[in-house]
Amino acid sequence: MSKPWIILFPLVAALAIASACGEKSSELSQRCRAAGNDRLQSAGLRVYRGSSLNAGELQVGTIPACSDSSQATQIYLLARRALAMIPEDLRPAQVSIHVSPTLTAKTPPINVTEVHRESNSILVDARSLKRIDLSTMLHEMAHVQMASRAPSGTIAARLEESLGEGIADYYAATIQGSPNLGKIKGKAARDLSQRPVWLRGGWTRLADASKPWLAHEQGWALAALLWSQQKEPGAILRDLITCMKSARLDSSESPAKVIDSWLASCPANSRESLVKLMHRWIPSSMY
Ligand SMILES: [Zn+2]
Numbered sequence: 220m221s222k223p224w225i226i227l228f229p230l231v232a233a234l235a236i237a238s239a240c241g242e243k244s245s246e247l248s249q250r251c252r253a254a255g256n257d258r259l260q261s262a263g264l265r266v267y268r269g270s271s272l273n274a275g276e277l278q279v280g281t282i283p284a285c286s287d288s289s290q291a292t293q294i295y296l297l298a299r300r301a302l303a304m305i306p307e308d309l310r311p312a313q314v315s316i317h318v319s320p321t322l323t324a325k326t327p328p329i330n331v332t333e334v335h336r337e338s339n340s341i342l343v344d345a346r347s348l349k350r351i352d353l354s355t356m357l358h359e360m361a362h363v364q365m366a367s368r369a370p371s372g373t374i375a376a377r378l379e380e381s382l383g384e385g386i387a388d389y390y391a392a393t394i395q396g397s398p399n400l401g402k403i404k405g406k407a408a409r410d411l412s413q414r415p416v417w418l419r420g421g422w423t424r425l426a427d428a429s430k431p432w433l434a435h436e437q438g439w440a441l442a443a444l445l446w447s448q449q450k451e452p453g454a455i456l457r458d459l460i461t462c463m464k465s466a467r468l469d470s471s472e473s474p475a476k477v478i479d480s481w482l483a484s485c486p487a488n489s490r491e492s493l494v495k496l497m498h499r500w501i502p503s504s505m506y
Contacts, residue, residue, distance in 0.1 A: 332347075458489040
């Protein structure tokens with residue numbers, strides 16, 4: 220005897236899933252249109268699909284309609300929410316996001332989200348959408364706001380990268396009002412109320428270009444120190460953004476010289492407290 224439910228159950232389940240997805244994407248597109256545009260753009264924000272990255276050069280794609288791609292629309296709505304939360308003087312004037320750009324063979328894959336420095340725009344791997352939350356978006360927007368340049372020299376590049384990651388984490392945490400950043404398997408990727416304990420010995424790699432540098436983790440340690448000092452987007456955050464925006468780093472192989480050149484670009488009245496902060500972050504053998 221045939222068992223029609225065996226055939227019917229998967230069919231009903233498939234239809235239910237399809238209808239749930241359909242509803243979801245039409246809801247998304249409705250929310251997108253309610254923002255006042257038919258396309259993924261609004262004041263200070265543009266989301267692109269079909270962009271490509273070739274030998275570091277970005278070819279800009281097109282701005283899809285609200286109903287074209289639910290992934291791009293989700294990213295657009297999240298970015299809009301993030302932008303609306305950022306105090307005006309800390310908000311980037313223009314944010315461009317490229318969703319899953321085509322990468323040429325020599326271009327490394329996008330690690331969830333990152334900032335393309337040359338164009339100062341955000342790249343997103345849409346396959347990692349589940350790992351992208353408000354804090355991720357705020358973190359990337361901090362990089363856009365800082366628009367810092369990559370210096371030459373291993374030590375300068377690594378210190379600058381860690382400073383940028385730490386400040387971007389601190390920016391995201393203070394603006395969202397929580398120390399939990401990013402998500403991996405339902406847990407925060409970084410919790411600024413804790414210092415990363417497994418970092419011991421990490422600084423010894425600073426000058427060794429043959430060993431990977433864990434810029435996010437070194438940055439986390441800095442962000443945790445900052446979070447313990449001030450939990451609102453206040454004077455410390457504004458000063459740090461100023462330092463990053465205008466820094467011209469010494470490219471010598473001396474960490475102390477690199478840090479001093481960074482501090483030289485910070486507002487004069489905050490320099491003393493930032494020197495103390497650097498001493499708490501970097502081991503005394505280096506600074
Ligand atoms: Zn970052």
